[in-house]
Amino acid sequence: MYLTRSGEFDVASTFMKETGVSVPEHLLGEFCKMYDILQHIQARDLAPAIEWATLKRSDLLARGSNLEFSLHRLQYIDYLIEQNDSVKAINYARRHLSAFKDRYFKETSQLMSALLYVGTIDKSPYASVVKFPTYEQLNMMFASEFCSLLGFPPQSPLYLAVTAGSIAIPTLSKMESVMKRRGAEWTTTQELPVTIDLPEILQFHSIFVCPVSKEQTTETNPPMMLPCGHILANDSVRSLGKESPTHMFKCPYCPVDTNYSQAKRVYF
Numbered sequence: 045m046y047l048t049r050s051g052e053f054d055v056a057s058t059f060m061k062e063t064g065v066s067v068p069e070h071l072l073g074e075f076c077k078m079y080d081i082l083q084h085i086q087a088r089d090l091a092p093a094i095e096w097a098t099l100k101r102s103d104l105l106a107r108g109s110n111l112e113f114s115l116h117r118l119q120y121i122d123y124l125i126e127q128n129d130s131v132k133a134i135n136y137a138r139r140h141l142s143a144f145k146d147r148y149f150k151e152t153s154q155l156m157s158a159l160l161y162v163g164t165i166d167k168s169p170y171a172s173v174v175k176f177p178t179y180e181q182l183n184m185m186f187a188s189e190f191c192s193l194l195g196f197p198p199q200s201p202l203y204l205a206v207t208a209g210s211i212a213i214p215t216l217s218k219m220e221s222v223m224k225r226r227g228a229e230w231t232t233t234q235e236l237p238v239t240i241d242l243p244e245i246l247q248f249h250s251i252f253v254c255p256v257s258k259e260q261t262t263e264t265n266p267p268m269m270l271p272c273g274h275i276l277a278n279d280s281v282r283s284l285g286k287e288s289p290t291h292m293f294k295c296p297y298c299p300v301d302t303n304y305s306q307a308k309r310v311y312f
């Protein structure tokens with residue numbers, strides 16, 4: 045799957061032949077299509093990408109995607125700046141950008157005003173307007189939207205796991221040697237014994253640490269909100285309530301009295 049979604053089709057096919065592992069036929073076809081379109085984008089030919097985005101318009105809109113507009117925007121900018129052909133740009137805008145004027149009123153207005161400065165755009169107030177998106181940005185955006193519609197994350201899961209693992213290994217191996225020296229053992233399978241600071245691109249889920257028990261909440265010990273709005277882990281609320289649903293206790297963070305049955309599960 046990793047090889048396929050990285051566009052290494054020959055290697056993937058040899059791998060599948062030699063190992064007997066297979067990737068569903070329709071996914072192979074879809075990823076081939078994606079790489080074909082990406083190559084066209086790299087060669088500054090946006091037509092196949094625009095055709096795909098038009099076909100998938102309703103799915104893309106449902107995701108709040110800007111892909112279709114961004115493709116038309118770049119095509120217009122290409123005519124206006126790279127090809128320096130304002131007539132071609134105006135005609136293109138009339139045919140394709142006008143459909144987006146309600147949803148992207150500010151952007152389309154700026155793009156149209158940029159026409160006034162052809163030749164001197166770098167010194168105009170619209171210099172930054174025509175710098176976005178670049179072909180490279182659009183390439184990434186296209187791959188990400190294409191994968192999302194197939195139900196895949198924009199980045200390869202293998203790449204993400206290896207990257208996060210490489211960042212975590214030094215801390216974990218240090219932790220392990222400390223634990224060995226103390227004769228302690230790492231027993232929890234669902235959580236790490238230390239916090240690993242990962243960059244934002246590798247963060248996918250919010251986590252919550254109970255301020256009473258200092259433990260990270262889990263599926264079996266989820267975060268619960270008391271009527272006052274303070275949130276604790278389920279186990280902490282239960283032990284404060286002496287394991288009874290009606291036993292009244294004071295919230296550890298404010299003077300409000302409550303009981304276990306009034307606590308509500310919180311989803312982040």
Ligand SMILES: [Zn+2]
Pocket residue numbers: 270272273274295296297298299300
């Ligand atoms: Zn409270």
